[in-house]
Amino acid sequence: MPDYIAWSPEKAVEVIGAEADKEGALMPILHALVRTFGWVPDEAVPLIAGILNLSRADVHGTLTFYHDFRRHPAPRHVVKLCQAEACQARGSVALTAHAEQKLGTKIDAHGHTHGAVSLEPIYCLGLCASGPNALVDGRPHARLTPDRFDALMAETVR
Ligand code: FES
Structure with a gap:
């Protein structure tokens, strides 16, 4: 950031x-x-x-x-969950629902911040065979499950 x-x-x-x-x-x-x-x-x-x-x-x-002009303070962390087809076929819809519940927010293309984390969609990271995938503060994470997502958030948001 x-x-x-x-x-x-x-x-x-x-x-x-x-x-x-x-x-x-x-x-x-x-x-x-x-x-x-x-x-x-x-x-x-x-x-x-x-x-x-x-x-x-x-x-x-x-x-x-213009949605690029953020109207709320920048989040400390940005979690982008892949919403494209290959990741959907590998469980990104359920993972997104889990992430929304865990973070207490809705996934939002405009990056509205909830607490320290902004949960945003992204459409393909080019890692389709290893989805569902996410970028967390710009770093790719593959094969996410709800448990792995929770562990990642525990490491990220301290
Ligand atoms: S569809 Fe998610 S990385 Fe390609």
Whole structure:
């Protein structure tokens, strides 16, 4: 995971100011905020609107239109479970249900965070013969069972 810094309005104003003179500055600003903090809180909307002289509705509309702009703090861990056909044939549907129950969240392509973990789908890791597969913080894990998933989470989330 990249090292993000904690959200602060003062730092946000600095980040926004560094991009504000660019052509079509809103998108570069939103990307810069994500690179810096890992997310763009709603609190950023009036700051951006004020500096760019845009309406809050315009900024909010752009922020919420693009799902790449995370609107919640970045999770400490990202678990991506393969949802493609070969992994489905090898048990990924049951594994996903187990993971959702274990983590207390639903698998979500937009990566909404629940606690320390974001549970997200991925579609084929190229390891189809050894599914069901997952990427946990970017590392592949094969032949997952509910028990192996639980052990992996116990190691990962301490
Ligand atoms: S279908 Fe899951 S790795 Fe290919």
